[in-house]
Amino acid sequence: MRIGVLTGGGDCPGLNAVIRAVVRKGVEVHGHEFVGFRDGWKGPLEGLTMPLGVEQTRGILPRGGTILGSSRTNVMKVDNGVERVRENLEKAGVDALVAIGGEDTLGVATALSKAGLTVVGVPKTIDNDLGATDYTFGFDTAVQIAVEAIDRLHTTAESHHRALVVEVMGRHAGWIALHSGLAGGANVILIPERPFDIEKVCAYVEQRFEKQYSPILVVSEGATPKEGTMTTQSGEVDSFGHVRLGGISQLLGDEIERRTGKEARATVLGHIQRGGTPTAYDRVLATRFGLHAADAVHEGDSGVMVALQGTDIVRVPLEDATRELKTVPVERYEEAEVFFG
Numbered sequence: 056m057r058i059g060v061l062t063g064g065g066d067c068p069g070l071n072a073v074i075r076a077v078v079r080k081g082v083e084v085h086g087h088e089f090v091g092f093r094d095g096w097k098g099p100l101e102g103l104t105m106p107l108g109v110e111q112t113r114g115i116l117p118r119g120g121t122i123l124g125s126s127r128t129n130v131m132k133v134d135n136g137v138e139r140v141r142e143n144l145e146k147a148g149v150d151a152l153v154a155i156g157g158e159d160t161l162g163v164a165t166a167l168s169k170a171g172l173t174v175v176g177v178p179k180t181i182d183n184d185l186g187a188t189d190y191t192f193g194f195d196t197a198v199q200i201a202v203e204a205i206d207r208l209h210t211t212a213e214s215h216h217r218a219l220v221v222e223v224m225g226r227h228a229g230w231i232a233l234h235s236g237l238a239g240g241a242n243v244i245l246i247p248e249r250p251f252d253i254e255k256v257c258a259y260v261e262q263r264f265e266k267q268y269s270p271i272l273v274v275s276e277g278a279t280p281k282e283g284t285m286t287t288q289s290g291e292v293d294s295f296g297h298v299r300l301g302g303i304s305q306l307l308g309d310e311i312e313r314r315t316g317k318e319a320r321a322t323v324l325g326h327i328q329r330g331g332t333p334t335a336y337d338r339v340l341a342t343r344f345g346l347h348a349a350d351a352v353h354e355g356d357s358g359v360m361v362a363l364q365g366t367d368i369v370r371v372p373l374e375d376a377t378r379e380l381k382t383v384p385v386e387r388y389e390e391a392e393v394f395f396g
Contacts, residue, residue, distance in 0.1 A: 057089070061091070062074070062121040062160075063156035064095065064156045067192070067193035068197075068329065069196070070120065071112075071118045072115075072345065075342070076343075078349075087349075092123065094125060094126040095126040096126070096128040100136060101139075104147055116338060116342075129163065130167070131162075137166070140167065141170070152173065152175070154176050155179050161185070168373060173355075175357065176359070178362060182228050186375060186380065192333070192344065196328075198231055198234045198235045201273075201324055204327075205236075205241065205271060206239060213268070215318070218260050219271050220272045220307050221272065221324065224324070225247060225278075226276060229388075232274060233388065237394070241273040245274040248383050254314075260272070261315055262396040278303055279303075305321040359373060360373050
């Protein structure tokens with residue numbers, strides 16, 4: 056069997072660990088051949104391939120990013136996209152695809168599997184917002200990077216007696232903000248699932264200053280104020296219809312400074328969170344996902360995604376992973392609220 060592998064969406068620590076594990080087990084245990092598709096779904100859409108064997112995957116376990124490249128190409132928005140993918144897979148002699156990605160990448164994988172192509176998905180997103188899996192690789196690394204930044208910002212905040220607003224990734228789900236904020240000792244955590252009251256946020260800031268400490272606020276990029284309480288801005292839209300976010304921390308900092316009279320500064324961690332070497336946890340999880348994806352393809356399974364449930368790797372329908380996002384439950388946010396102010 057000849058198997059294609061692609062990585063789509065934003066780059067993420069642990070992608071290379073998945074590629075390595077899929078290829079290693081597929082070649083050395085099952086005796087299959089692999090081909091890499093370049094730059095996400097753009098690869099099978101345009102026939103962009105590269106050699107992918109044991110030799111090409113040596114030494115990539117600790118490397119960030121993806122040796123295959125990535126993009127946010129949406130096959131379903133291209134004329135005859137599905138047929139073009141089918142034709143290019145046939146030309147390359149590919150019998151099955153392993154698609155490593157998040158909501159958008161796996162949404163395309165779901166559509167292709169329904170169109171009769173053999174596709175197995177591997178969940179990837181630092182946001183940890185995919186359904187049907189307890190955790191996704193890349194999340195632990197992103198949280199660790201954010202916590203290290205928050206730890207450093209505490210000392211600057213205290214030295215200058217100012218409020219610091221730390222913006223982390225999280226379009227629709229606030230998992231990174233919740234975990235990094237709790238681990239980093241933030242005084243306020245703002246997430247997309249809970250529109251915030253700017254007056255209450257400013258009250259927390261003032262409480263903190265009254266205790267002779269400087270507040271640290273951690274905010275998801277997708278966090279929004281309650282309607283009518285604060286003016287925000289919107290950005291461009293990508294091929295999957297997502298607004299390009301960013302800037303909430305600066306708006307929040309300006310508003311805090313205006314309302315409280317206290318100096319406030321914003322720090323946007325941005326792509327730093329998803330670059331660089333993965334943590335040990337993410338390397339292990341990504342490796343396990345890759346091993347089980349190789350088994351799924353070998354056994355002729357399709358339309359499934361490998362997932363972590365408890366400590367076990369299982370297979371779930373791709374539709375279950377993309378039907379709805381896994382967002383932060385109310386009770387988890389309430390745990391963090393104990394430490395606000």
